[in-house]
Amino acid sequence: MDKEIIILKKSLKAGTDKAINLNKLMGLNNLIVDDQNIVSISPLGERTVLNKAKFGKINVDKKYYVIKASK
Numbered sequence: 001m002d003k004e005i006i007i008l009k010k011s012l013k014a015g016t017d018k019a020i021n022l023n024k025l026m027g028l029n030n031l032i033v034d035d036q037n038i039v040s041i042s043p044l045g046e047r048t049v050l051n052k053a054k055f056g057k058i059n060v061d062k063k064y065y066v067i068k069a070s071k
Contacts, residue, residue, distance in 0.1 A: 024043045029041060029043070031050075036053050037049045037051070038053050
């Protein structure tokens with residue numbers, strides 16, 4: 001079981017690194033949560049605090065959802 005966790009952590013890290021590199025190449029900003037703030041990091045490395053992060057529960061009124069399969 002430890003091997004599966006290690007493999008999952010490595011693939012998560014590789015996917016995150018690939019996404020950050022692609023965002024830099026395309027000139028897009030990265031959004032991260034840092035010290036309870038949502039921070040935007042530009043491709044040049046400039047950090048801008050956007051909002052205070054809010055985490056919690058959300059009440060949902062619908063009792064069912066329809067998910068359409070894409071072809």
